[in-house]
Amino acid sequence: MKINSNYSNLKDSYLFSTIAKKVNEYKAANPDADIIRLGIGDVTLPLPKVCVEAMEKASAEMGVKETFKGYGEEQGYGFLRTAVAKYYTNRNVVLSDDEIFISDGAKSDLGNILDVFSVDNTVLIPDPVYPVYVDTNVMAGRNIVFMNGNEENGFLPMPQADVKADIIYLCSPNNPTGAVYNKAQLKEWVDYANRNDAVILFDAAYEAFIMDDTLPKSIYEIEGARTCAIEFCSFSKKAGFTGTRCGYTVVPKELVREGVALNKMWLRRQTTKFNGVPYIVQRGAEAVFTEEGYKQTQENIEYYLGNAKIIAATLDELGIKYFGGKNSPYIWLKCPDNMKSWDFFDMLLTKINVVGTPGQGFGENGEGFFRLTAFGSRENVIKAMERFKNLFA
Numbered sequence: 001m002k003i004n005s006n007y008s009n010l011k012d013s014y015l016f017s018t019i020a021k022k023v024n025e026y027k028a029a030n031p032d033a034d035i036i037r038l039g040i041g042d043v044t045l046p047l048p049k050v051c052v053e054a055m056e057k058a059s060a061e062m063g064v065k066e067t068f069k070g071y072g073e074e075q076g077y078g079f080l081r082t083a084v085a086k087y088y089t090n091r092n093v094v095l096s097d098d099e100i101f102i103s104d105g106a107k108s109d110l111g112n113i114l115d116v117f118s119v120d121n122t123v124l125i126p127d128p129v130y131p132v133y134v135d136t137n138v139m140a141g142r143n144i145v146f147m148n149g150n151e152e153n154g155f156l157p158m159p160q161a162d163v164k165a166d167i168i169y170l171c172s173p174n175n176p177t178g179a180v181y182n183k184a185q186l187k188e189w190v191d192y193a194n195r196n197d198a199v200i201l202f203d204a205a206y207e208a209f210i211m212d213d214t215l216p217k218s219i220y221e222i223e224g225a226r227t228c229a230i231e232f233c234s235f236s237k238k239a240g241f242t243g244t245r246c247g248y249t250v251v252p253k254e255l256v257r258e259g260v261a262l263n264k265m266w267l268r269r270q271t272t273k274f275n276g277v278p279y280i281v282q283r284g285a286e287a288v289f290t291e292e293g294y295k296q297t298q299e300n301i302e303y304y305l306g307n308a309k310i311i312a313a314t315l316d317e318l319g320i321k322y323f324g325g326k327n328s329p330y331i332w333l334k335c336p337d338n339m340k341s342w343d344f345f346d347m348l349l350t351k352i353n354v355v356g357t358p359g360q361g362f363g364e365n366g367e368g369f370f371r372l373t374a375f376g377s378r379e380n381v382i383k384a385m386e387r388f389k390n391l392f393a
């Protein structure tokens with residue numbers, strides 16, 4: 001008997017446990033400290049009312065013989081896939097329902113999609129980045145090449161002619177940097193992927209935060225993407241579904257490698273290993289796409305973006321350089337005086353009782369940077385920024 005020895009190559013994920021430990025120790029030594037957390041990547045506003053009502057109605061249906069639902073289609077109910085397809089038409093993207101696969105969230109699909117690719121593929125991953133891309137490939141034993149995100153490229157790495165890869169991860173708006181690719185930049189990636197027979201895994205989990213109409217929310221807004229890209233999206237940040245769990249993945253039919261349609265492979269994978277998202281949750285997700293759902297989710301997103309704006313305005317005032325904060329719930333600031341990420345973390349914690357996330361935890365290129373999130377309460381954001389002004393003025 002042999003275990004998957006690739007697991008021994010995973011780095012222990014110390015980031016959030018180290019943060020929690022440091023905060024708890026500080027709190028124990030300073031019980032009166034009023035600690036403000038701007039480090040969390042989870043939403044804090046409750047579910048939109050329309051979603052709750054839709055799920056209440058669906059729950060009631062489940063208790064009545066005539067409307068009870070057992071196993072559903074593994075790839076999601078038609079009503080939700082149709083609603084997702086309709087949402088894409090806002091950006092002039094035409095998808096058919098059978099190109100959309102409903103799942104329990106983007107994280108699962110980002111990991112599971114690797115089932116359809118050979119372990120011999122080389123993977124190109126930005127640094128810094130959402131750690132799931134790295135860890136899922138380490139588990140499978142794939143060769144990983146990193147591409148540098150840094151101040152020079154605005155944390156938006158671009159294709160390099162001499163770097164060859166089969167699978168490319170792009171995340172826009174980006175976690176942790178908040179950077180967003182424009183259409184010309186994504187076009188370069190799409191052309192590169194088509195030229196090299198590579199597949200782009202495009203993580204659009206934060207698309208709902210894009211308010212600038214000139215920026216692409218979907219990679220399929222780019223010509224040529226249907227032959228080279230899979231898109232992952234989520235209701236988590238868009239509609240507060242982090243605990244409710246729903247997302248979707250788009251695999252266009254024209255995406256063919258070695259003569260095989262990846263759409264067919266993914267359908268086979270999902271029907272074999274997945275039994276679908278609960279009917280009740282899918283009805284809740286469907287409500288997001290109604291007129292009232294749009295209004296209510298938009299209110300929440302605008303609330304978070306308002307927080308981001310307050311943080312960005314404070315950093316502007318203090319002359320602290322940052323990325324993101326617009327079209328994104330993340331603000332990626334450069335630690336003043338060339339401080340290291342963890343030193344900056346300690347300073348904020350002990351001097352002004354504000355908690356964020358050290359950039360170094362997202363990759364080597366994150367050293368010297370720091371992530372603040374806009375998911376907190378307005379009151380706390382304002383208070384934290386007053387403390388920033390006192391400390392850095």
Ligand code: PLP
Pocket residue numbers: 041104105106107108130171174175203205233234235236242246247
């Ligand atoms: N992709 C990115 C970039 C994320 O930051 C997250 C969650 O924080 C996810 C995907 C996971 O989303 P979900 O809750 O749908 O699994």
